[in-house]
Amino acid sequence: MVDDGPIISARDVNFFYGAFHALRGVSLDIRANQVTALIGPSGCGKSTFLKLLNRMNDFTPGARLSGEILVAGRSIYGQDSDPVSIRRLVGMVFQRPNPFPKSIYDNICYGPRLIGAKKKAELDALVEKALRAAALWDDVKDKLGKSALELSGGQQQRVCIARALALEPEILLMDEPTSALDPIATAKVEEWIKSSGMSIVIVTHNMQQAGRVSDYTAFFYMGELVEFGPTMDIFTRPREERTENYITGRFG
Amino acid sequence: MTGGSFVRELADLRQKLVDMGKAVLTMVETSVEALLSGDEEKAWWVINHDKDINAQENQNVDRAIRLIAMNQPVAGDLRFLASSLRLATELERIGDLGANLARRVLGVAKLTKEGAEIGPTPPELSSMAQAATSMLAKALAAFNERDSVAAELVLTLDDVIDDFNRRVRKLVLGSIYANGHLAAWGLEIINTSERLERLGDHATNLAEEVIYVAHGKNVRHKY
Numbered sequence: 001m002v003d004d005g006p007i008i009s010a011r012d013v014n015f016f017y018g019a020f021h022a023l024r025g026v027s028l029d030i031r032a033n034q035v036t037a038l039i040g041p042s043g044c045g046k047s048t049f050l051k052l053l054n055r056m057n058d059f060t061p062g063a064r065l066s067g068e069i070l071v072a073g074r075s076i077y078g079q080d081s082d083p084v085s086i087r088r089l090v091g092m093v094f095q096r097p098n099p100f101p102k103s104i105y106d107n108i109c110y111g112p113r114l115i116g117a118k119k120k121a122e123l124d125a126l127v128e129k130a131l132r133a134a135a136l137w138d139d140v141k142d143k144l145g146k147s148a149l150e151l152s153g154g155q156q157q158r159v160c161i162a163r164a165l166a167l168e169p170e171i172l173l174m175d176e177p178t179s180a181l182d183p184i185a186t187a188k189v190e191e192w193i194k195s196s197g198m199s200i201v202i203v204t205h206n207m208q209q210a211g212r213v214s215d216y217t218a219f220f221y222m223g224e225l226v227e228f229g230p231t232m233d234i235f236t237r238p239r240e241e242r243t244e245n246y247i248t249g250r251f252g
Numbered sequence: 253m254t255g256g257s258f259v260r261e262l263a264d265l266r267q268k269l270v271d272m273g274k275a276v277l278t279m280v281e282t283s284v285e286a287l288l289s290g291d292e293e294k295a296w297w298v299i300n301h302d303k304d305i306n307a308q309e310n311q312n313v314d315r316a317i318r319l320i321a322m323n324q325p326v327a328g329d330l331r332f333l334a335s336s337l338r339l340a341t342e343l344e345r346i347g348d349l350g351a352n353l354a355r356r357v358l359g360v361a362k363l364t365k366e367g368a369e370i371g372p373t374p375p376e377l378s379s380m381a382q383a384a385t386s387m388l389a390k391a392l393a394a395f396n397e398r399d400s401v402a403a404e405l406v407l408t409l410d411d412v413i414d415d416f417n418r419r420v421r422k423l424v425l426g427s428i429y430a431n432g433h434l435a436a437w438g439l440e441i442i443n444t445s446e447r448l449e450r451l452g453d454h455a456t457n458l459a460e461e462v463i464y465v466a467h468g469k470n471v472r473h474k475y
Contacts (some may be wrong), residue, residue, distance in 0.1 A: 237468025
């Protein structure tokens with residue numbers, strides 16, 4: 001995989017939910033075309049940080065942010081930035097598969113249609129490309145008209161990945177994407193993550209998963225970024241005692 | 253991910269390796285005593301003890317593999333368990349060397365009984381045996397205490413042992429060149445010296461493992 005330098009740069013990011021200081025001075029460069037895992041105990045700020053990367057906290061009451069986040073060189077909280085165009089650049093896959101109650105085909109086309117894609121040939125090509133990229137094409141190519149809700153959990157999650165990919169984002173955010181899946185479905189999604197070649201930021205509670213799929217790992221604790229580095233280093237010789245205690249299960 | 257029982261089992265494995273270390277140190281010390289005194293009984297004790305060490309190696313390797321398989325360890329736990337596999341093997345080889353040294357004692361005793369010519373034991377061999385035993389004791393103490401600074405010091409001691417080996421070899425070869433009848437005895441002494449030199453290498457390996465477990469720094473093959 002090519003490492004092309006940072007595609008996301010967070011600079012001294014502080015984030016508050018009302019009086020609660022959820023992120024404390026987080027600065028982090030996320031590298032292009034690499035998988036970055038965000039780990040840490042519940043409430044450490046990892047999901048908050050992930051959601052900031054495509055402005056998912058815009059409507060959270062009492063939310064306040066300071067610092068700067070650059071995505072592909074653009075400040076996404078700058079005055080002239082538009083959340084819709086940011087979300088085209090930064091796709092997201094959630095914890096539970098959430099396909100629309102529509103056909104597989106219509107799920108994938110939903111975003112592209114919203115931004116004006118109409119021609120059938122164009123949409124057909126786009127559906128195939130997105131499903132292939134999500135490693136789902138061979139499973140569903142003969143039943144594209146079938147409801148996405150009839151698929152297995154792992155297939156539904158890959159429909160959601162394909163739906164996100166249909167807008168050709170540069171970055172994919174994944175918030176515990178396999179926590180609702182069985183081991184086989186998890187393996188399929190993990191395989192996709194590893195082979196995608198995309199810039200992916202994944203929040204996971206599963207330490208082994210972070211070890212399996214990511215190139216870089218960031219450990220958050222109580223709103224702070226404690227340690228960031230190549231996953232191999234974090235999992236074999238972390239520099240910080242708090243990282244060691246967390247990943248070896250000696251917290252609390 | 254890791255419960256209290258995993259932490260207890262790690263501590264238990266560490267203690268088993270410490271015990272195995274004490275056992276091989278006793279074997280080496282006893283074989284050196286046998287070497288310096290010619291005490292055949294002590295030599296036989298060491299030889300008979302070796303199978304216990306072999307069994308301990310298997311048990312400790314099995315323990316480490318089971319803990320790795322069941323707990324997917326990371327960071328310090330992973331380094332310790334990976335190292336345990338090597339440590340158990342190193343300790344087993346040290347046990348073999350102790351038994352080998354004891355066999356050389358029996359070899360010299362047999363030559364004496366057969367009336368073969370026996371040369372004087374070079375004083376360097378005694379010094380070497382003491383230095384090698386002391387180096388092993390220090391490496392094991394560094395492991396027991398998780399003391400990477402002490403382990404770094406152990407790494408500096410191997411050159412002394414290597415130098416003794418060269419000197420013993422030269423002295424014994426000199427004796428053989430002067431009197432060919434000393435060849436059988438000389439071979440036993442050179443063999444003994446080579447075993448002691450290997451003992452220094454294994455003590456070095458133990459010390460390198462202590463540094464790896466402490467810092468994740470691989471210093472193997474650098475000394």
